[in-house]
Amino acid sequence: MDWTWFHKFGSPPHVYRLAGVLTPWFAWPAALLILGALYGGLVLAPPDYQQGDGFRIIYVHAPSAWLAVMIYAVMATAAGVGLIWRMKVAHAVAASCAGVGAWFTVVSLLTGMLWGKPMWGTYWVWDPRLTAQLILLFLYLGFMGLRASIDDLSRADRASAVLALVGVVNLPIIRYSVEWWNSIHQAPSVMKMDRPSMPFDMLAPLLAMLLGFTLYFGAVLLIRLRAEILRRERNASWIREELT
Amino acid sequence: MSDFFSMGGYALFLWPAYAVTLLAIVVNVYTARRDLQSARMEARRRLSAGSPGDPGRGQS
Numbered sequence: 649m650d651w652t653w654f655h656k657f658g659s660p661p662h663v664y665r666l667a668g669v670l671t672p673w674f675a676w677p678a679a680l681l682i683l684g685a686l687y688g689g690l691v692l693a694p695p696d697y698q699q700g701d702g703f704r705i706i707y708v709h710a711p712s713a714w715l716a717v718m719i720y721a722v723m724a725t726a727a728g729v730g731l732i733w734r735m736k737v738a739h740a741v742a743a744s745c746a747g748v749g750a751w752f753t754v755v756s757l758l759t760g761m762l763w764g765k766p767m768w769g770t771y772w773v774w775d776p777r778l779t780a781q782l783i784l785l786f787l788y789l790g791f792m793g794l795r796a797s798i799d800d801l802s803r804a805d806r807a808s809a810v811l812a813l814v815g816v817v818n819l820p821i822i823r824y825s826v827e828w829w830n831s832i833h834q835a836p837s838v839m840k841m842d843r844p845s846m847p848f849d850m851l852a853p854l855l856a857m858l859l860g861f862t863l864y865f866g867a868v869l870l871i872r873l874r875a876e877i878l879r880r881e882r883n884a885s886w887i888r889e890e891l892t
Numbered sequence: 893m894s895d896f897f898s899m900g901g902y903a904l905f906l907w908p909a910y911a912v913t914l915l916a917i918v919v920n921v922y923t924a925r926r927d928l929q930s931a932r933m934e935a936r937r938r939l940s941a942g943s944p945g946d947p948g949r950g951q952s
Contacts, residue, residue, distance in 0.1 A: 682917075691896075701900035708913040748920050755916045759909040766905050864917065871924040878931040887935050 658735045661886040664877045667870040674867035681860030688853030696850075705763040707853055710838075711861040713756035716784060717822055719749035719865060723791070724816045727809035739805035740880060742812060743795060744872035748865060750788035757781060768832055776825035777833040780818055787815040801880065 656662050689707035696703035723745035730738035760778065761771040772778065791808050798804035826833050837845045838854060846854070881887060899906045 695900060700902065702902035702905065704899070704902075705906055705909045708909055712913060712916070747923075751916045751920055755913050758912050762905045762909040766902060868920050868924050871921075871928050875924070875928040875931040878928075878935050882935065882938065888939055891932065891936055891939065 658733075658737055660737055660740075660877050660881050660884065661890065663737050664874055664881075664890065667874050667877075671867050671870045674863045674870065678860050678863035678867055681856045682864065685853040685856035685860055688849070688856065693850045693853055694847070699767060702763070702766050705759055707857050709756060709759040709763055710854060711857045712752045712759060713781070714858055715861050715865055716749060716753040716756050716781070717819060718862065719745050719752065720784060720787070720812075720815070721819060722869075723749060724812045727812040730805060731809040731813070736802075736805075736880065737877070739809065740873055740876040741869070742809065743805075744869055744876050746788050746792045746795075748868055748872070750785060750792065752865075753781065753785040753788060757785065773832055775832045776829045777822065777831045780822040780825050783818055784815075784822065787811070787818060791815075 685707060689704055693704070695701045723742045726738045726741035726745065729735055730742060757778075760781075764773075765771050791811055794811055795804045795808045798807060825831055826835050838851065838858075878887065897903060897907075
């Protein structure tokens, strides 16, 4: 098998340039999908027969919760690749993920609380799903705090990568918490084995929003990754060519 | 139109949820771009100063 592609992804100047080229290809479709989904979700979709218009919080809550978990998976995978193959670019990816992931974990918790109050009668319960999501936030904050507390960059990379990998245990707990325990949180309505339990005009904006948020994260990650690479490669000669 | 904003009585919960999500989207783009810009400026400054900069972080 030809491994040159793999080595190319280990080359900072290559990744820096590629990230710059790819950013608009993520950003524009993301913007269009999110705006379209906003219209579909707030205007076109019919109110839910039980939750009325309140259910529309799903169009910001579910994509945020998805991002929170997906970004952690990307971060941990990158950290693992960095740890095993000693690939600095992979560590740079992991470092670029954490802040965005933490933000969207907070958004998923806040939008969940705002949905919980009118539907369950309370902003917060120590429910398995909610608690696991809160732990996810602490994992992100721990990852960032650990990195910030170690001066030597390669040590910070390795230590935070170990933390990220240990935290992966939390992901299946978040995913299956609503099935393993009697959670107050409703079961998944889209990602299930049989067909989704939603009519099309409710479902389509949700799917568009999920894809839009995912591409949005791709764009933000690429921008942050370039900044991270520039800082790490501060003395490399390719930066001179790149910036002049 | 006011029907739309009242959201069937859920306005008090729905609009803050959308607002906080919008805030996260905007802030993350803004900080990422600002971060890249400052990293570029820092690199340019070092280049024009003509010094190789301090060796250390990331050069192992």
